[in-house]
Amino acid sequence: MGTMSNDTLLEVKHVSVDYGAGDGAVHAVTDVSFTLRRGEILGLAGESGSGKSTLAYAVSRLLRPPALITGGQAIYYPRERDDETDGAASISKIPGLSGVRGEGPVDLFELSEDELRAFRWNDLAVVFQSAMNALNPVMTIGAQITDVLRTHRPHMPAPARKERAIELLRLVGIAPDRLGSYPHELSGGMRQRATIAIALALSPDLIIMDEPTTALDVVVQREILTEIMNLREKLHFAVIFITHDLSLLLEIADKVAIMYAGRLVEQASHYDLYKHARHPYSYGLMNSFPTLHGPRRTGIGIPGSPPDLRDVPPGCAFHPRCPFAFEPCKTVLPLLHPAVPGSDQQVACHLYDAQYRATPPTTEEIAARYEAIAEGSAVR
Amino acid sequence: MSALESALTPASVAAPDQAILRAEHLRKEFPVPQMNPFAPKRAVHAVEDASLALYPGRATALVGESGSGKTTVARMLARLYDLTSGTISFRGEPVSLRGGSALRSYRRHVQLVFQDPFSSLNPVHSVRYHLSRPLKLYGHATSRQQVTEQILALLDRVSLTPATQFIEKYPHQLSGGQRQRVAIARALAVQPDVLLADEPVSMLDVSIRLDILNLLLRLKEEERLALLFITHDIASARYFAEDTLVMYAGQMVEGGPSEAVIQQPKHPYTKLLISAAPDPDRLSADGRNRVVLPARGEIPSLVTPPSGCRFHPRCPHAMPVCRERFPKRTELGGGQWVNCFLYGDGGNPVAPANQSPATNTPS
């Protein structure tokens, strides 16, 4: 962690995204803010419909109608143009055009189509869940890498492009003789490595990874995660890592943001979250994963199911499922604030608001509450 | 066969509770369609040798990655696939492998729950229709009133309450968890003795997975169901099942009481699987999990699988003999067994024992 610089890369402020418009609009993301620093891995966790993917796609401006960004800003701080200090030990910097670098902070939501094209790949790349769908089945992976280079670095000579492609494949652990392979000739893990290689082609500062390992088996998933961690160490890119698997996120992310019904409910360093999840939802989510070690106790899960976004409960959206729900939860919307004064663990929950509750609950108390509802309701 | 017999009887079952469903040496090949009729026949060797036994009121987990053949085993047991070879016996009687009425009476006892509740219910039919079909097919209910009563009772049993509110709903009006409950109720409608659950929670939202698992556990207790739980997640196998079997590329490599298999894994593949699983409890002081995997790679092609033990190309302890043949089952005591030359060959020492088995728990 020591090698990372502390300056900000991306500042997301009050972003909201709707699906559809007018009366039928569904608020997929509501008023979400977070800050991403250079070289940081931010984990976005949540269940399906929590808005985690929508948020990430909004930042990358990949949303298509009927999705609509209805508010907020995503301020991107480009790297100084001749900032070679982070001089990526094993990867050569590519001279030439470079996106929005060196022009001061920009709001990604204000970029024109042309600026956007330059911004993507140069500054931001996306790795999707299904490598098979992201790769072109009729092009060799070598051609797909050189294609990106040809589009964004038109003046780069062909031999240099090929050299770069080999370098990238080696970087992600694929033998260079695979350059001429078609996607179907590669195994699932290899394909996902290839998409990561393509994402790295122009050494972006930010990579959005949308469940990059969900379709893979555990062993391959572990290999890919290790690869991502190693690459991050070498190349210092920042990652927004989207997944529903919180246990995995705790292992790889520096900071974890948990979303529920389109809002951030908790944001903390991975270690803080692991030690003491503050929001009852975060706690429930963490304990929804059976453990490999320790006593084999009855898991509880969270009662009910995630809300219909067309009909989100008023107040705190989690209150119908929350074992702590009390009167204000049903009417007053909790906002993100420090869980304990001075801590950088932020939580959107009235339990941590002195106005409603004098002392915040301890982790043991949350556990006890969950156990109580497990006993009390056979019907769930 | 006696070794197999003893291996399959769980150690913790005191009474000689007869296995209700027993499968021995199941093998399944899927022919690969070929354009050239003179080319040598090729096949996917999906399951090479799988044996298992299910007991009333007991859950057995079958763990493996995609391509391990675990779903094929479940579908063979549900008689959706024909066996290439092997036998299935129900309550000690060998099951006729022909279709027709014999198949129907078999399905009266053995039911399957599917992985994806979003596709296992027909979008054009209501909950009532889904549940009334098995009731009518197996003659559990005849009049419309009887059907309704039994459907309501089924919905109650899977905790879809108030049942009257769910009976006329269509799949798209239900959440994933509710759909999976309906799918479970459909399996229960037949009044089966054996429930085969093929990854019943892997498509569901994280927060409701435990609920569904707990429901299945409750049903197992209440109705003395024999459960087969197919999963890729070894942690949920530990949570859910008394016994765990591990499959790799169509071969069963290790099995026994879940706690033994997961806390003291013996087969190199089981060790690999466990060390690769996400486990926040392994976070080191700097908050990083620095797992070093004992092996790499993915499940091999099943059209031309490796000879002998199919794990040998990836195995850090591979010996020449591993390439030649698949080891016999070795009993390790306490009900745990393993098919690996590191621990002998059916109880006999392997001739060139130049490797010492790693006995400690995974890193």
Next chain:
Amino acid sequence: MSQSPLLPVSPVSIEDGSQPPLLSTPPATTVPTSFFSVVLSVLRGIWHAITTNRKVAAGSAILGFFVLVAIFGPLFIQLFVHQDPLHYSLNLNQPPSSAHWLGTNQGGQDVFSQLIIGTRASLTWALVAGALVVLIAVIIGITSGYFGGIVDDVLSIITNVFLVIPPLPLAIVAVQFFSNSTFIVVLIVALTNWPWGARVLRAQTLSMRNREFITASRASGERAWRIIAFEIFPNEISIVAASFVTTTIQVLLAIAGLEFLGFGNSTTVSWGNMLYDARNSSALLLGDWWWFAPPGLCIALLGMGLALLNFGIDELADPRLRSERRVRRIDALKNLAKRKAAA
């Protein structure tokens, strides 16, 4: 687990009516279940579709108009126009007048009453042939797709053979061999039109066969015919409806075309036969527009109505097509406002 953010509906988990049981249990209400109420709700859905989608509204208005004409047209002629479409008179080649609203043809017959009477024949035969085509396509397509293997091979060969039969020469030969009956024409048109629909339905069934709910039905011991009729077919109704509308257009044009070429039954009155007579009597050269224009326009109008209906079915089947457009409009408006504000 995470679904594509681009789909408007999928990320939303639906849970109406089922309150989380922690807080409250809503009063038990039973949804009315009678067959009648189900039919009523389906009709309400169709009505909603007709009234909210402009294409469907226009299409069904046109189709509805022609259906009314086909049903009540002859009565109308009898009661108000007092003309016999087959009656020859001495008023040859008269332009439209108050006595003959669309003039007369070379035999002195009233064109308007021919047009009205002909609607019934043209529309009925088009719908009958359309239904026949869809029926064959459904049976062959679903059977072939569901059973696969040798059944599929045999049926696919048959389908492909019929696919390459040229309809026009076959119709000409058949009509001359049998007789100039409209039924033969309809049969030929049906026999040469079903393979397309069958292939579409076969492909759809092939993909549906591997869906888990079909496997689940098999696992619970359902019989094959029940799975086909009650599990697969209802899921393909939108395709069947669309294919019915499409084939009806084709069949309408094909029958009119064959009649125009003189292979129809010349004793019946239909739009195609009217065009045939007009051509035979060189109406185009004589400039008798009232003779050939109305039946031609009717064919075009009915075809357009059906086509509009088909577009509507497409849009109803894919909700994305609707909402996407609406949002694009709003997006465009917002951009406009932004630019104005900036200026």
